[in-house]
Amino acid sequence: MATKEDEEYEQYLRLVGENVRKARWKAGLTQEQAASGVVAFRILAEIERGAANPTLQTLFSLGRRLGVSVKDLVETGHEVPLDVPLRDVQTEPPKRGRKPKK
Secondary structure: OOOOHHHHHHHHHHHHHOOOOOOOOHHHHHHHHHHHHOOOHHHHHHHHHOOOOOHHHHHHHHHHOOOOOOHHHHHHOOOOOOOOOOOOOOOOOOOOOOOOOO
């Protein structure tokens, strides 16, 4: 039985796939042209259908081929924007230490 999180993730994959397809169309490329040297044509077709879970490397390479960023490919409009982008956050890593005794 699929959980709500599973359903949300499947919807997210479909939206990412739509973004990849739109970027490909914007670039004026066929699936064969966009996939060449990046991924197998079959994998690109699965990504565009939302049936595949692309790696960051695949998204990076596809973005380069299509003239967009990884952010463009994964942004679905359902994200809640941060007040400060993570790249601008000034923070310290958590302190290391012993785990509390039980």
